[in-house]
Amino acid sequence: MFVTPDAAPTPRVCYEIFIRSFCDSNGDGIGDLNGITSRLDYLHELGIEAIWLTPFHPSGSYHKYDVNNYYEIDPEYGTLHDFRRLMHAVHARGMKLYMDLVINHTSIHHPWFQEARKGADNPYRNYYWWMLPERIEALGVEKREETADAHVIFPWHDNPGDPEKYYAMFWNGMPDLNYDSTELRKEVYDIARFWLSDMQVDGFRLDAARHIYPPWLRSKNIEFWQEFGQVVERIRPDAYTVGEVWAKAAEVAPYFKGLKANFHFDLCFALQKMIQSGKQENFVESLRQDYAIFGSENPDFIDATMLSNHDQVRIGSLAGGSIDKMKLAAALLLTLPGQPYIYYGEEIGMLGQKPDERIREPFVWTEHRHDPQRALWIKPRYSRRGTVRPLAVQQADPASLYNHYKRLIALRKTLPALGQVHRPNLQAADTKDKELVAFIRSHPTEPVFVVHNLSKKVKQLTLSPKEQAFTQILFQTFDATHVQPGKLTLPGFGSVVLGMG
Numbered sequence: 001m002f003v004t005p006d007a008a009p010t011p012r013v014c015y016e017i018f019i020r021s022f023c024d025s026n027g028d029g030i031g032d033l034n035g036i037t038s039r040l041d042y043l044h045e046l047g048i049e050a051i052w053l054t055p056f057h058p059s060g061s062y063h064k065y066d067v068n069n070y071y072e073i074d075p076e077y078g079t080l081h082d083f084r085r086l087m088h089a090v091h092a093r094g095m096k097l098y099m100d101l102v103i104n105h106t107s108i109h110h111p112w113f114q115e116a117r118k119g120a121d122n123p124y125r126n127y128y129w130w131m132l133p134e135r136i137e138a139l140g141v142e143k144r145e146e147t148a149d150a151h152v153i154f155p156w157h158d159n160p161g162d163p164e165k166y167y168a169m170f171w172n173g174m175p176d177l178n179y180d181s182t183e184l185r186k187e188v189y190d191i192a193r194f195w196l197s198d199m200q201v202d203g204f205r206l207d208a209a210r211h212i213y214p215p216w217l218r219s220k221n222i223e224f225w226q227e228f229g230q231v232v233e234r235i236r237p238d239a240y241t242v243g244e245v246w247a248k249a250a251e252v253a254p255y256f257k258g259l260k261a262n263f264h265f266d267l268c269f270a271l272q273k274m275i276q277s278g279k280q281e282n283f284v285e286s287l288r289q290d291y292a293i294f295g296s297e298n299p300d301f302i303d304a305t306m307l308s309n310h311d312q313v314r315i316g317s318l319a320g321g322s323i324d325k326m327k328l329a330a331a332l333l334l335t336l337p338g339q340p341y342i343y344y345g346e347e348i349g350m351l352g353q354k355p356d357e358r359i360r361e362p363f364v365w366t367e368h369r370h371d372p373q374r375a376l377w378i379k380p381r382y383s384r385r386g387t388v389r390p391l392a393v394q395q396a397d398p399a400s401l402y403n404h405y406k407r408l409i410a411l412r413k414t415l416p417a418l419g420q421v422h423r424p425n426l427q428a429a430d431t432k433d434k435e436l437v438a439f440i441r442s443h444p445t446e447p448v449f450v451v452h453n454l455s456k457k458v459k460q461l462t463l464s465p466k467e468q469a470f471t472q473i474l475f476q477t478f479d480a481t482h483v484q485p486g487k488l489t490l491p492g493f494g495s496v497v498l499g500m501g
C-alpha cells in the first residue's frame with residue numbers, strides 16, 4: 001500500500017508551527033494563517049520543505065486541540081479563503097503542508113456531542129463512549145493508568161441527568177470518539193477527503209494516535225490506522241501521515257503498518273538527555289535496534305525525529321540557554337537519519353519551560369519594541385528580546401544559531417548520505433568514547449563520517465583505519481576543528497562532518 005520512495009520524494013526537513021505564536025498579520029496580537037503566508041519566504045530560505053500546522057479549527061481553547069467544527073477555520077486564525085491562499089503559496093515554493101488532524105476526541109461543544117449527550121437513543125450517541133457506572137465497575141475500567149501525555153486517572157465524567165457517563169481521557173471538555181461506530185468512521189474519512197482533495201493539504205499529523213481506542217480495546221488501534229491509511233491512500237496516493245504515538249519504540253512500531261511516519265519519542269528523549277548530561281551510552285546501537293523494530297513492521301517506515309515539540313520543555317531551556325549546546329543539539333538532529341521536525345523558534349534559540357503556554361511563546365522576529373508581526377496573546381516569560389537574539393539580528397551574523405541551522409539544513413540537502421529518509425543508513429564508528437557520538441552515514445559513493453563532542457573539553461581522537469579514509473571537512477561547528485592523518489581534533493560541543501577526500 002506504500003508508494004515507493006522514488007515516486008514521491010519525501011521532505012527532508014520539516015517545521016512545526018504553533019499558529020497562535022508564529023506571526024500576526026492584522027495587529028490583533030494573535031498569530032494567524034496570513035502571517036504564515038507572509039513568512040513562507042523565510043521558511044523556504046531556511047531550507048524547510050514541509051510545515052506541520054497545529055490545529056486551526058474553531059475551538060474554545062487557545063491551543064485548539066478541542067475541535068468544534070472540522071470544516072472551518074477559527075476566525076482568530078483566518079478563513080478558508082486564507083487557507084487556500086496559504087496552500088497555494090506553499091505549493092508555489094515546492095513545499096508541503098501537513099495539518100494536525102485531531103480525531104481521538106472532539107470538544108464537548110461539537111454538534112456531535114451536543115446531540116449525543118441528549119440521551120441513549122440519539123443517533124449520535126455511539127459516536128462517543130457511554131457506560132452505566134455498574135458496567136464501568138464490572139469491566140474494571142473506572143481508572144486509567146497515567147501516561148506521559150495524559151494525566152487524568154478517572155476518565156468517566158457525568159452528563160447531568162444522564163444515568164450513563166462519558167469517557168474523556170484528556171479532560172472532561174474533550175470526549176473521546178468511538179471508532180466502533182461505522183457512521184463516525186465515515187464522517188472522519190469525509191473530513192480527511194475534504195482537506196486532502198478540496199483544500200489540497202499534503203498530509204496529516206495524527207494527534208493521540210495511540211489512544212484512538214480506549215485502553216480496554218487498545219488491540220483495535222492498529223486495525224483502525226491501517227484502514228485510515230488505506231482511505232488516505234485512495235484519496236491521494238502521495239499523501240503523508242505522521243502519528244503521535246508517545247511511547248517506546250516497540251509500541252510505536254506496529255503503527256507503521258497504517259501510517260507512513262511516526263514521531264520517535266525515544267530518540268527525542270535520548271537526545272535531550274545527552275544535551276543535559278554531556279554523555280551517552282550505546283546511543284548508535286540502540287538507535288539501530290529501533291530501526292530494526294520499525295523495519296520489521298514496514299521496511300519503508302519514515303522515522304520522524306525532533307529535539308522537542310509543543311508538548312515539551314524547549315531544547316534551549318534544556319541546554320540551559322547555552323548557544324553552543326543548542327548548536328550541538330541541532331547538529332545531532334540534522335546529521336542523524338530520519339525526517340527531522342524543527343519546532344518553531346528552535347532555530348533562534350527560543351526558551352520555554354512548562355506549563356504548556358510557556359513553551360509556546362511568540363516568535364521573536366525583530367529587535368524592535370513594537371514589532372507588528374510579533375504575537376502578543378501572551379506576555380513572554382522565557383523568550384524575550386533580552387534572552388533570545390531576534391531573528392533579524394541573527395540573520396546578519398554568520399556565527400548565529402540561525403545560520404548554523406541554515407548551513408546544516410543545506411548540507412543535509414546537498415549530501416545524499418545525510419538526506420536519506422528511507423532505510424536509515426546509520427553505522428557505528430570505531431571511535432568509542434561516552435562523551436562523543438560518532439557514526440558513519442553509509443552511501444555507495446559519498447559516505448560521511450560524523451562526530452559530535454558532547455563535552456565542553458577539546459577532544460583529540462585517534463582514528464581507526466576505516467575512519468582515516470575521511471579526510472575532508474564538509475561541515476564544522478567551530479573553526480578549531482582539525483583533521484591530520486590518523487587524528488581528529490574537535491573543540492568542546494563541536495560537531496564535524498567528514499567526507500572522503
Ligand SMILES: [Ca+2]
Binds near residue numbers: 027028076
Ligand atoms: Ca492576527
Ligand SMILES: [Ca+2]
Binds near residue numbers: 104105176211213214
Ligand atoms: Ca480515544
